[in-house]
Amino acid sequence: MKLKSLEISGFKSFADKTIIEFMPGMTGIVGPNGSGKSNIIEAIRWVMGEQSAKDLRGTKMSDIIFGGTNKRSALNRSEVSMTFDNSDHYIKSEFNEIRITRKLYRSGESTYQINGVDSRLRDIHELFMDTGLGRESFSIISQGRVEGIFNAKSEERRGIIEEVAGVYKYKQNKERAQKE
Numbered sequence: 811m812k813l814k815s816l817e818i819s820g821f822k823s824f825a826d827k828t829i830i831e832f833m834p835g836m837t838g839i840v841g842p843n844g845s846g847k848s849n850i851i852e853a854i855r856w857v858m859g860e861q862s863a864k865d866l867r868g869t870k871m872s873d874i875i876f877g878g879t880n881k882r883s884a885l886n887r888s889e890v891s892m893t894f895d896n897s898d899h900y901i902k903s904e905f906n907e908i909r910i911t912r913k914l915y916r917s918g919e920s921t922y923q924i925n926g927v928d929s930r931l932r933d934i935h936e937l938f939m940d941t942g943l944g945r946e947s948f949s950i951i952s953q954g955r956v957e958g959i960f961n962a963k964s965e966e967r968r969g970i971i972e973e974v975a976g977v978y979k980y981k982q983n984k985e986r987a988q989k990e
């Protein structure tokens with residue numbers, strides 16, 4: 811599974827439609843302070859179903875919609891799409907290409923789509939389940955979190971490593987089975 815592209819429109823500082831195509835290998839995003847690097851990562855977390863406005867550095871979810879500048883008025887809609895090459899079917903889906911889209915209007919109306927079909931947040935979560943991706947996974951580590959990992963107690967750090975390694979869900983299943 812490979813990340814192919816990210817389309818951002820009306821999300822935070824990205825007022826105009828911006829398309830980022832990911833080439834094979836590693837991608838680095840560089841730019842001056844405040845140019846929108848973190849906003850790109852937040853767009854990725856958002857389209858994967860992030861529900862916490864606070865974790866997107868806002869107080870309410872509509873804070874992610876382009877709020878205007880002194881030259882340009884605010885927008886009413888935010889839309890982010892992320893496309894994966896799934897020709898290896900790493901994501902358990904028949905599709906060779908998977909495109910997820912999330913939209914949010916100032917009115918509060920919000921939608922998700924998977925390959926153009928209206929979907930629920932749950933469907934998005936299920937899509938990424940067991941892939942090591944997903945909104946709360948450690949595949950995305952923010953600036954503040956690095957410090958958190960270093961300062962974590964050893965048991966906590968072990969939990970983080972287990973989650974990254976994909977062992978965590980088996981442990982949870984085991985614990986559940988032992989209780990039953």
Ligand code: ATP
Pocket residue numbers: 821822823824841842843844845846847848849850873874875876877878
């Ligand atoms: P640094 O190098 O300091 O980490 P960065 O490149 O990560 O910077 P971001 O934090 O992604 O920068 O971008 C911050 C910019 O995004 C600020 O200028 C802020 O005003 C702008 N911004 C955030 N939310 C919105 C919004 N809803 N509408 C318009 N602009 C926004």
Ligand code: MG
Pocket residue numbers: 847848849
């Ligand atoms: Mg930043």
